[in-house]
Amino acid sequence: MAIKQVPPRTISRVLLYIRTLGNLIKDKKDRVSSQELASMTGLTDVQIRKDISAFGRIGSPRIGYRTAELKDTLENFILQKKVVHVALFGVGNLGAALLKYPGFREEKIRIVAAFDIHPSKVGREISGIKVHSVDDAEEVIRRTCAVVGILAVPERESQKVADLMVASGLRGIVNFSPVSITVPPNVRVKNIDLGIEFISLFCETQRVHGSRCV
Amino acid sequence: MAIKQVPPRTISRVLLYIRTLGNLIKDKKDRVSSQELASMTGLTDVQIRKDISAFGRIGSPRIGYRTAELKDTLENFILQKKVVHVALFGVGNLGAALLKYPGFREEKIRIVAAFDIHPSKVGREISGIKVHSVDDAEEVIRRTCAVVGILAVPERESQKVADLMVASGLRGIVNFSPVSITVPPNVRVKNIDLGIEFISLFCETQRVHGSRCV
DNA sequence: CATTGTGAACTTATTCACAGCC
DNA sequence: GGCTGTGAATAAGTTCACAATG
Numbered sequence: 001m002a003i004k005q006v007p008p009r010t011i012s013r014v015l016l017y018i019r020t021l022g023n024l025i026k027d028k029k030d031r032v033s034s035q036e037l038a039s040m041t042g043l044t045d046v047q048i049r050k051d052i053s054a055f056g057r058i059g060s061p062r063i064g065y066r067t068a069e070l071k072d073t074l075e076n077f078i079l080q081k082k083v084v085h086v087a088l089f090g091v092g093n094l095g096a097a098l099l100k101y102p103g104f105r106e107e108k109i110r111i112v113a114a115f116d117i118h119p120s121k122v123g124r125e126i127s128g129i130k131v132h133s134v135d136d137a138e139e140v141i142r143r144t145c146a147v148v149g150i151l152a153v154p155e156r157e158s159q160k161v162a163d164l165m166v167a168s169g170l171r172g173i174v175n176f177s178p179v180s181i182t183v184p185p186n187v188r189v190k191n192i193d194l195g196i197e198f199i200s201l202f203c204e205t206q207r208v209h210g211s212r213c214v
Numbered sequence: 215m216a217i218k219q220v221p222p223r224t225i226s227r228v229l230l231y232i233r234t235l236g237n238l239i240k241d242k243k244d245r246v247s248s249q250e251l252a253s254m255t256g257l258t259d260v261q262i263r264k265d266i267s268a269f270g271r272i273g274s275p276r277i278g279y280r281t282a283e284l285k286d287t288l289e290n291f292i293l294q295k296k297v298v299h300v301a302l303f304g305v306g307n308l309g310a311a312l313l314k315y316p317g318f319r320e321e322k323i324r325i326v327a328a329f330d331i332h333p334s335k336v337g338r339e340i341s342g343i344k345v346h347s348v349d350d351a352e353e354v355i356r357r358t359c360a361v362v363g364i365l366a367v368p369e370r371e372s373q374k375v376a377d378l379m380v381a382s383g384l385r386g387i388v389n390f391s392p393v394s395i396t397v398p399p400n401v402r403v404k405n406i407d408l409g410i411e412f413i414s415l416f417c418e419t420q421r422v423h424g425s426r427c428v
Numbered sequence: 429c430a431t432t433g434t435g436a437a438c439t440t441a442t443t444c445a446c447a448g449c450c
Numbered sequence: 451g452g453c454t455g456t457g458a459a460t461a462a463g464t465t466c467a468c469a470a471t472g
Contacts (some may be wrong), residue, residue, distance in 0.1 A: 094311045107410070148416050195321040198300060198321075200226050
């Protein structure tokens with residue numbers, strides 16, 4: 001099969017399939033149909049089949065997919081068994097919570113380094129990760145092989161820290177601060193803007209129903 | 215102007231414009247062009263003009279937009295000056311961090327109630343919000359007029375708590391747990407799946423450059 | 429004459445409809 | 451018969467090109 005360019009949205013969904021398949025395997029299910037996957041993920045069965053078909057002919061008519069085989073195939077294409085090494089910048093409330101976030105353990109994500117500007121935080125250890133000074137970022141990131149970083153610092157520092165992250169060799173930034181940062185075109189940014197998520201969800205609920213109070 | 219159905223992505227972008235305009239107004243700028251907004255938000259000027267045009271003819275050729283006027287118009291269409299009342303379920307690491315998240319203060323978002331299953335957490339107060347027992351959810355949510363909720367409980371409890379949130383009258387759920395939840399069709403869900411965000415960002419970086427270590 | 433506003437072209441993503449297969 | 455895989459149709463979203471305008 002020719003290697004197609006897998007679009008970003010498909011990648012996100014495939015990651016969801018991989019996780020779901022992991023749960024199925026844990027439950028000793030070794031077969032699954034696209035319909036079952038659909039009801040587990042909230043997507044449609046056609047979409048799932050289409051997504052999976054980008055990676056080859058893996059399913060069998062009447063039987064569905066073998067969970068272990070499908071998971072392996074998807075993981076090989078997408079992640080190549082790699083572990084994602086992440087560097088955290090900003091050990092405030094949100095940053096510290098992410099350090100302790102148990103979801104990462106299950107996935108192939110490991111926060112390998114943490115940094116903060118404030119001397120009071122440097123040197124402390126949270127969840128087994130030592131907090132470094134941002135001055136050491138380049139060296140620590142090279143040593144720990146971090147490839148993507150979390151930006152979880154106050155708004156007014158985010159561009160400065162983002163510049164530092166780029167200078168330290170990171171190639172992707174998950175930006176939790178509510179301002180957009182400017183980076184060179186070879187660095188990818190994903191904004192997770194909590195405020196906008198809440199308000200847009202709220203707007204959608206308003207659209208469907210009328211308003212209640214306030 | 216006829217009221218068009220504003221698509222969800224446009225809403226998210228408009229919320230970004232509103233915030234950006236707020237910053238401009240703080241800086242005493244009373245005019246802004248679509249190009250300036252573009253460079254501030256990382257979007258294109260055409261997209262911004264197109265988005266804004268859904269709300270009327272607000273700009274002036276050669277001059278651009280008046281910041282205050284544009285912000286008012288967008289806010290009126292989208293939020294109608296409302297404050298989003300949010301109920302938090304699960305006061306663990308992530309939940310507690312969200313309670314303290316300063317970004318919400320700036321936006322029109324207020325976490326008005328917090329709940330936890332564990333008796334050890336019930337009754338405590340975090341960031342001025344008292345933690346209630348989930349048993350009181352319906353009453354407290356009615357009293358506080360919460361419309362959307364945050365689901366930040368461990369994976370194994372998320373469906374159970376989601377059911378409770380729906381039963382308590384919430385109309386939207388921001389789901390931070392890495393499993394998809396099932397809700398009635400009149401309830402909107404937004405999944406914020408941190409694991410998938412990191413891995414997909416990583417995949418994108420791999421696509422652009424070669425791999426480095428690991 | 430720089431800037432908005434917008435129909436048209438294009439691109440991307442999803443859904444449909446059904447062929448193929450065990 | 452029940453399931454996968456997929457070309458074709460449709461829908462959604464973005465960009466282009468340019469007319470309109472103070």
